[in-house]
Every structure is written in structure tokens, then in C-alpha cells.
Amino acid sequence: MAINNQLTHKRIRIRIPRDYHQEPVISRLVSDFGLTVNIAAAILGANAVGDGWFDLDLQGTNQQIQNGLTYLKDLELEIWDGTNVGIW
Template sequence: MTDNILTNKRIRLRIPKDYHQEPVISRLVSEYGLTVNIAAAILGANAVGDGWFDLDLQGTDAQIQSGLKYLQELELEVWDESKVADW
């Protein structure tokens, strides 16, 4: 059964300063069952401004798609690794 096969997806995520108090990445783990590795991050001094995160997501295809839908519903900018050449 292929539904339970784990897969990996790398994304780049921009979290605007308005979302700094929201547990966006934590929810990917707790609500969508994903394993999230923060491969890189850029935050402004004192967390002022937007945050940029390179995330490695691991889960089933369904979990990853649900997690990405959640990020889209928050209207966050998400870049798929297949569309970004210089990672």
C-alpha cells in the first residue's frame, strides 16, 4: 500500500512579521503529522520583519499536501524546491 510511504519535500517559506506569534511550523508537526527539519532560516534582529525558512518536510504524500494547503490558506509565500534552482 503506497499511502503510507514516506516522502520528502523541500520548500522555502516566508513568514511575515504579523505571523511571528503564530505556531505555523509547530502546526505542521502537531496537526499534519509531518517531520520538519529547518535546514536554514533568516530572521531580522529582534524578529522584526519577515522570516525566511528552508524546510525539509517528511510525511506521506497526503500529509505533505495537507500541510501545504494549510500554508496556502494562511496566504504564506511558499516556493517548491523544483522551482528554485539555487538552493
């Protein structure tokens, strides 16, 4: 069985609750899961008031992307991946 190391992209949108504003959520996608993360758009309230929204383009192997998504799900963040209704 061949291991697929081909790089792929996945576009997602995540909601970062105010409680997570001081956590390096996006940085961990890079350092812990080896992903390249491009922030395509972001909304973050001044003085960390309210939730933040990030449109991210993730680049990595399918396994790296799946591991990163599992990490985000384990944090119980809202994630939209384009299959959800009403996405950007």
C-alpha cells in the same frame, strides 16, 4: 485501491511575514498534520523586525505533505518548492 503510507520528503522555502512571527506555523505542521519538519536554514530578523525565511525539509506521507502545504497556502504564505524559477 491501496493507500500509500510510504514516507517521502519535500524541500520547501517559506516566507513568514512579520505579522506571523508569534504564530506557531511550523509547530502546527508537526502537531496538526503529523509531519516531521527539519529546519535546514532560517533567517529571522532580530526583535521580530522584518520577514523570516525558512528552508524546510518535510517528511511524511504524500497526503500529510499535501495537507500541510494546503495549510500554508491558506495562510497566504509565499512558498517555493524548487519548481519556482530562481530557487536557492
